[in-house]
Structure formats: C-alpha cells, structure tokens
Amino acid sequence: xxxxxxxxxxxxxxxxxxxxxxxxxxxxxxxxxxxxxxxxxxxxxxxxxxxxxxxxxxxxxxxxxxxxxxxxxxxxxxxxxxxxxxxxxxxxxxxxxxxxxxxxxxxxxxxxxxxxxx
Amino acid sequence: xxxxxxxxxxxxxxxxxxxxxxxxxxxxxxxxxxxxxxxxxxxxxxxxxxxxxxxxxxxxxxxxxxxxxxxxxxxxxxxxxxxxxxxxxxxxxxxxxxxxxxxxxxxxxxxxxxxxxxxxxxxxxxxxxxxxxxxxxxxxxxxxxxxxxxxxxxxxxxxxxxxxxxxxxxxxxxxxxxxxxxxxxxxxxxxxxxxxxxxxxxxxxxxxxxxxxxxxxxxxxxxxxxxxxxxxxxxxxxxxxxxxxxxxx
Numbered sequence: 001x002x003x004x005x006x007x008x009x010x011x012x013x014x015x016x017x018x019x020x021x022x023x024x025x026x027x028x029x030x031x032x033x034x035x036x037x038x039x040x041x042x043x044x045x046x047x048x049x050x051x052x053x054x055x056x057x058x059x060x061x062x063x064x065x066x067x068x069x070x071x072x073x074x075x076x077x078x079x080x081x082x083x084x085x086x087x088x089x090x091x092x093x094x095x096x097x098x099x100x101x102x103x104x105x106x107x108x109x110x111x112x113x114x115x116x117x118x
Numbered sequence: 119x120x121x122x123x124x125x126x127x128x129x130x131x132x133x134x135x136x137x138x139x140x141x142x143x144x145x146x147x148x149x150x151x152x153x154x155x156x157x158x159x160x161x162x163x164x165x166x167x168x169x170x171x172x173x174x175x176x177x178x179x180x181x182x183x184x185x186x187x188x189x190x191x192x193x194x195x196x197x198x199x200x201x202x203x204x205x206x207x208x209x210x211x212x213x214x215x216x217x218x219x220x221x222x223x224x225x226x227x228x229x230x231x232x233x234x235x236x237x238x239x240x241x242x243x244x245x246x247x248x249x250x251x252x253x254x255x256x257x258x259x260x261x262x263x264x265x266x267x268x269x270x271x272x273x274x275x276x277x278x279x280x281x282x283x284x285x286x287x288x289x290x291x292x293x294x295x296x297x298x299x300x301x302x303x304x305x306x307x308x309x310x311x312x313x314x315x316x317x318x319x320x321x322x323x324x325x326x327x328x329x330x331x332x333x334x335x336x337x338x339x340x341x342x343x344x345x346x347x348x349x350x351x352x353x354x355x356x357x358x359x360x361x362x363x364x365x366x367x
Contacts, residue, residue, distance in 0.1 A: 077237065084230035091224065 002054060009051030016044035029101035030093050038086025045082070046075045168328035169250045169335060177255070178335040182314040186299050189342050193296050196349030200289075203361035224273065231273035238266035246343045250332060256342025263343065264350025276355050276363060285355070285363065288348045295345030302337045314338075 023036025053071040056064050142149030159172055159180070169175040177185055242262035249255030271279035302316070309318035316334025317327040325333070355363055 077234070080230055080233050084227060087226050088224075 013048035042082040167331035205361035227273040256339035260343035260346025263347040292348035298341035
C-alpha cells in the first residue's frame with residue numbers, strides 16, 4: 001500500500017521533471033523558460049522528496065520519523081526558496097530589458113517597452 | 119614579454135609534470151601519507167580527543183596550527199579587499215561610479231528572506247556545533263551565517279544589513295575570531311603545555327583530557343566561524359557597493 005503511494009509520488013515527480021526539461025529546451029524566450037524551470041522544478045522536487053519521506057517510513061521508529069521530518073523540512077525550504085529565486089531572476093531580466101517573445105506577425109503591444117534596448 | 123611568459127610557463131609546466139610522476143597513485147596503501155599517520159589517527163583519535171569525526175579532530179586538533187593560519191589567510195584576504203575597495207569621503211570625490219537606479223523594494227524577496235534567514239542561521243549554528251559528529255565545522259557554518267546576512271543585504275539593502283551589524287563590529291569580530299583561536303592556544307601555553315594542546319584545559323574545567331580536547335576544538339571552531347562570517351559579509355558589502363557601502367546591487 002505504502003509502496004503504491006511512493007510509486008505514484010515518484011512517477012508524478014518524474015513526469016513534472018520531464019515537463020520542466022522539455023519546457024526549458026523548447027520554450028522560445030527567457031521568461032517562459034524561467035517560468036517552466038521555476039514551476040516544474042519546485043513541484044517535482046517536492047513530490048519526489050515527499051515520496052522518499054514516505055518510503056523511509058517502512059520501518060516506523062523514532063529514527064526514521066526524524067529523517068522523514070527532515071526531508072519534509074527540506075520540502076518547505078524548497079517551496080519558499082525556489083519560486084522566490086525564480087521571481088528574482090525574472091525580475092532582474094525584466095529590469096535589464098530582456099526582449100520577450102511574441103508570435104511572428106502579431107501586432108506590436110503599444111505598452112511594450114522591453115524591446116527598446118536590444 | 120609575452121614570449122618570456124610563455125617560456126616560463128612551459129618550463130614550470132614541464133617541471134610540474136616531471137614532479138607529478140613521483141606522486142603515489144590514488145589510494146595507494148604504501149604511499150607515505152597512508153603509512154605513517156593514517157593508522158594512528160584512525161585507531162587513536164577517538165581515544166585521545168573523544169571526537170567521532172576524525173576529519174574534525176585532525177583539522178582542529180592535530181593540525182590546529184595549520185588551521186589557525188588558514189583562518190588568518192581568510193582574514194588577510196578580507197582586509198586586502200577592504201583596503202583596495204573601501205572608499206572614504208576623501209577618496210570618493212575622485213572616482214565616478216555610475217550605478218543603475220533600482221526603484222522600489224521587492225516585497226516577495228523580503229518576505230522570503232524574512233522566512234529563510236532565521237532557518238539559515240539556526241542551521242549554521244547546528245553545522246558549527248555538530249562538526250564533531252558529522253560533516254561541518256567552523257568554515258562551513260561561518261559561510262552559511264555569512265550568506266544569511268548577504269541574503270538580507272540583497273533582498274533589502276546594504277544599509278538595512280549594516281544597521282543590524284555595523285561595519286566597525288564586522289571588522290572587530292573578524293579579528294576577534296582569529297584572536298579567540300589564538301587565545302585558546304595561548305592559554306594552553308600558560309597552563310604548562312604546548313601551543314594548542316587543548317589537554318591543558320582539563321584541570322581548569324574539571325573534565326577528562328579527551329573531553330578537554332573536544333571542548334577546545336569547539337572553541338576554535340567558533341572562532342573560525344566568527345571570522346569567516348565577518349569576512350564573507352565584509353567582502354560582499356565592499357564588492358557590491360564598490361566600496362561606498364551605500365546602496366549596492
């Protein structure tokens with residue numbers, strides 16, 4: 001029963017990691033790529049770590065509970081730190097006026113000031 | 119000039135390669151490093167120092183002298199950066215350093231920093247204190263402590279971090295950490311032993327000699343951590359603000 005849960009968590013983590021990788025490789029510009037890295041990475045790391053924490057509870061004892069607790073704390077830290085770092089990187093990119101991608105032939109956004117400095 | 123430099127580098131490189139031929143192979147049990155001392159450390163260090171982590175006992179006890187001067191090297195590096203970069207009011211007028219304006223504060227970064235900094239500092243203290251039992255110790259803990267302050271300076275601004283930890287205090291403590299290390303060693307000298315022979319503290323503290331070694335190591339690790347913390351922070355504030363300590367990145 002526990003094994004099934006662990007497998008579900010790990011496979012979901014792998015799935016989102018795969019999605020992250022595809023996103024980083026295939027998305028067209030800096031913003032969308034950072035977006036994929038920040039979102040998918042956080043979720044998949046948390047899922048996989050949670051799966052490992054569950055797997056560790058096969059033998060229920062204070063020692064394994066302690067280890068699982070530490071893994072859950074790592075989850076919390078990743079949950080806070082990873083999206084914040086992504087936000088900071090993207091903010092820095094916006095301030096440095098990195099050009100964003102738009103569909104070829106799309107009308108130019110009048111409020112778009114990101115393309116002034118190439 | 120370029121050709122001379124190339125020639126010197128080539129000669130030195132050939133010398134280095136020739137010298138490297140004589141080095142023992144990786145993990146060779148007959149190599150000098152593994153023959154004389156390793157067995158002794160592996161067998162006796164726990165008896166002598168009551169520290170399970172042999173790396174820590176070698177680093178902070180058997181080779182405490184070496185580690186003390188490593189700390190001094192870090193201190194000197196920090197002071198050198200300070201001398202080169204730090205700009206007083208008099209020198210500032212001569213140098214123009216335009217920096218991009220950074221409007222506004224970022225509430226997301228500040229909230230995350232607020233949440234993370236206490237965790238980092240608690241973990242750093244754990245790393246410093248737990249170096250006897252697990253990987254860790256003064257250098258690593260000091261770096262984590264320093265980066266928590268740098269995070270504060272990054273997400274708010276340098277002024278805010280400096281308000282919490284004044285520059286004078288930073289420099290005072292960076293010297294104080296090294297001095298704490300040396301003082302612990304010097305006290306052993308006054309108690310009738312060699313420099314940094316922590317066993318001398320046993321009679322004073324009323325504990326067995328191995329425990330005195332353990333406590334002495336903890337003391338010098340704390341000294342190392344204080345120095346590394348202050349030098350990390352000092353390096354950041356000088357490098358990020360170009361020596362002005364006003365706004366930074």
